[in-house]
Amino acid sequence: MDRIRALLRRNxxxxxxRQLQVxxxxxxxxxxxxxxxxxxxxxxxKEFHLLEYFMKNKGKVLSRAKLAADVxxxxxxxxxxxxxxxxxxxxxxxxxxxxxxxxxxxxxxGYRMTDDPNSEPES
Amino acid sequence: xxxxxxxSRTLLVLVAGVLGLVLLGVYAQVERQRxxxxxxxxxxxxxxxxxxxxxxxxFGMEVNPQARAQGAEGEPxxxxxxxxxxxxxxxxxxxxxxxxxxxxxxxxxRQEGLVNGRQGMVEWAALAFGKEQYNGxxxxxxxxxxxxxxxxxxxAWVLSIxxxxxxxxxxxxxxxxxxxxxxxxxxxLDKVDSVHAEQALQFxxxxxxxxxxxxxxxxxxxxxxxxxxxxxxxxxxxxxxxSHQLRTPLASMKTEMEVLLLQERSPExxxxxxxxxxxxxxxxxxxxxxxxxxxxxxAGGDALRRTAxxxxxxxxxxxxxxxxxxxxxxxxxxxxxxxxxxxxxxxxGDEELLKTALHNLIENxxxxxxxLWVQVQLRRERSPKGYALAVAVxxxxxxxxxxxxxxxxxxxxxxxxxxxxxxxxxxLALVSKIATWHGGVLEVQSKVGVGSTFTLVxxxxxxxx
Numbered sequence: 001m002d003r004i005r006a007l008l009r010r011n012x013x014x015x016x017x018r019q020l021q022v023x024x025x026x027x028x029x030x031x032x033x034x035x036x037x038x039x040x041x042x043x044x045x046k047e048f049h050l051l052e053y054f055m056k057n058k059g060k061v062l063s064r065a066k067l068a069a070d071v072x073x074x075x076x077x078x079x080x081x082x083x084x085x086x087x088x089x090x091x092x093x094x095x096x097x098x099x100x101x102x103x104x105x106x107x108x109x110g111y112r113m114t115d116d117p118n119s120e121p122e123s
Numbered sequence: 124x125x126x127x128x129x130x131s132r133t134l135l136v137l138v139a140g141v142l143g144l145v146l147l148g149v150y151a152q153v154e155r156q157r158x159x160x161x162x163x164x165x166x167x168x169x170x171x172x173x174x175x176x177x178x179x180x181x182f183g184m185e186v187n188p189q190a191r192a193q194g195a196e197g198e199p200x201x202x203x204x205x206x207x208x209x210x211x212x213x214x215x216x217x218x219x220x221x222x223x224x225x226x227x228x229x230x231x232x233r234q235e236g237l238v239n240g241r242q243g244m245v246e247w248a249a250l251a252f253g254k255e256q257y258n259g260x261x262x263x264x265x266x267x268x269x270x271x272x273x274x275x276x277x278x279a280w281v282l283s284i285x286x287x288x289x290x291x292x293x294x295x296x297x298x299x300x301x302x303x304x305x306x307x308x309x310x311x312l313d314k315v316d317s318v319h320a321e322q323a324l325q326f327x328x329x330x331x332x333x334x335x336x337x338x339x340x341x342x343x344x345x346x347x348x349x350x351x352x353x354x355x356x357x358x359x360x361x362x363x364x365x366s367h368q369l370r371t372p373l374a375s376m377k378t379e380m381e382v383l384l385l386q387e388r389s390p391e392x393x394x395x396x397x398x399x400x401x402x403x404x405x406x407x408x409x410x411x412x413x414x415x416x417x418x419x420x421x422a423g424g425d426a427l428r429r430t431a432x433x434x435x436x437x438x439x440x441x442x443x444x445x446x447x448x449x450x451x452x453x454x455x456x457x458x459x460x461x462x463x464x465x466x467x468x469x470x471x472g473d474e475e476l477l478k479t480a481l482h483n484l485i486e487n488x489x490x491x492x493x494x495l496w497v498q499v500q501l502r503r504e505r506s507p508k509g510y511a512l513a514v515a516v517x518x519x520x521x522x523x524x525x526x527x528x529x530x531x532x533x534x535x536x537x538x539x540x541x542x543x544x545x546x547x548x549x550x551l552a553l554v555s556k557i558a559t560w561h562g563g564v565l566e567v568q569s570k571v572g573v574g575s576t577f578t579l580v581x582x583x584x585x586x587x588x
Contacts, residue, residue: 044465079455082439089465
């Protein structure tokens with residue numbers, strides 16, 4: 001788990017962007033704060049990591065297994081619904097009170113973050 | 124001052140005060156009555172004198188004017204008669220005070236018909252006849268009620284003596300009775316003083332049968348002694364079991380080693396034997412560690428600090444550990460999907476203790492089932508105090524017979540359904556202790572042949588009253 005966090009941290013680094021943006025959702029990587037429109041969204045550590053991962057992989061469909069492995073460090077095949085539960089948390093915070101839904105479910109495949117829900121996923 | 128003295132003094136002051144007030148009241152009433160009665164007599168006398176004045180020609184020339192002047196028994200010492208124009212028609216005053224009656228007073232008497240009054244010791248009645256009757260004659264008749272006052276004075280003496288006697292008697296008796304009332308307390312004290320360590324646990328107070336405060340105190344004391352007895356008994360039992368549980372495997376290991384050393388053996392034999400011994404040593408180590416944790420929790424649980432922990436994170440780490448060490452087992456982790464916010468999974472506690480608890484529960488679940496399947500579920504539930512976080516560890520194993528469930532969390536208790544599995548019966552006792560340390564509880568539901576679910580119920584940081 002810490003290894004993953006260290007990897008993620010190394011990826012952003014000082015030379016990387018200070019914030020990520022998808023549509024009107026802005027994630028500040030220094031302050032760990034998320035904002036959509038005029039609303040500030042508080043995030044727990046886990047929620048932040050998940051959102052950061054989604055925004056970095058904008059447009060791509062991410063499977064549960066991949067999310068489990070890259071965000072939670074779970075590599076073994078064992079049942080857990082933690083990905084679904086946290087996606088739910090994220091949806092409630094980021095999408096629920098807004099018109100445009102940024103987190104899209106692809107049944108049987110996984111989840112995708114995009115600024116245009118009607119677009120096709122990147123391969 | 125002792126309680127006895129305090130009680131007796133309070134009683135004395137109370138009785139003296141109450142008795143004093145009562146007797147004072149009696150005196151006051153008697154004195155008042157005397158006055159009223161005397162003035163009434165004077166009124167009647169005034170009327171009689173008035174009549175006599177008008178009707179009898181020889182008024183003023185009585186048989187014994189001296190007797191009258193000297194104020195003989197029952198005779199008024201003061202008599203004055205006025206005409207309708209307030210002229211003094213007749214006056215006699217043998218009181219030394221010299222009663223002064225002014226015109227406004229006389230007018231008042233005519234207005235009201237009868238006025239009672241006093242000046243100093245002299246009490247009088249003033250009566251005015253109507254105009255049609257005796258020409259508006261006004262009679263004032265009074266004197267010093269020597270006889271009455273004398274009687275009242277004697278009564279006052281009697282009352283005073285009575286009061287003094289009453290107080291003295293109360294003082295003597297109260298001291299004795301205070302002592303009597305407090306005797307059970309001093310008896311209690313004596314018993315408690317005479318107590319020595321082990322002996323103490325034997326006695327019970329007979330005062331417990333009483334229905335008053337002493338009885339309540341004695342009953343509480345007996346309860347306390349019962350609990351102490353129980354605690355000491357439990358501790359002795361625990362120590363006995365603990366030392367036995369540690370010594371038995373050590374003894375058998377020693378024997379095995381001695382046997383091994385009796386003859387020359389092949390390197391392979393040595394290796395096998397040593398592996399087995401090492402395994403047994405590790406088990407023993409685990410037991411010793413658990414025992415220590417149990418004792419530490421019991422004794423100095425307050426020394427450990429509590430931090431805010433996300434239960435979902437803790438569970439994920441535990442799951443990951445099992446995935447690495449026992450990849451053949453399948454540990455499912457299900458989080459409550461109805462929860463609004465990830466922060467609601469937070470508890471106040473100790474990470475190591477919680478992980479220990481979960482490891483123990485999972486280990487138990489795997490030990491007593493053949494299919495190596497364990498489901499860990501994290502739920503947020505309503506509780507009487509608001510909300511609670513429940514971690515349910517469920518297995519589809521052998522199950523536990525209903526009659527054994529009450530004793531399940533006892534240290535060293537092993538159910539009969541454990542069927543030869545190695546273990547020392549400490550795991551659940553420890554988990555239960557960890558649960559209570561966190562302000563929660565460990566619950567169990569089990570059915571033989573179906574499986575068991577152990578639920579750790581903990582108070583969350585948020586949403587708890």
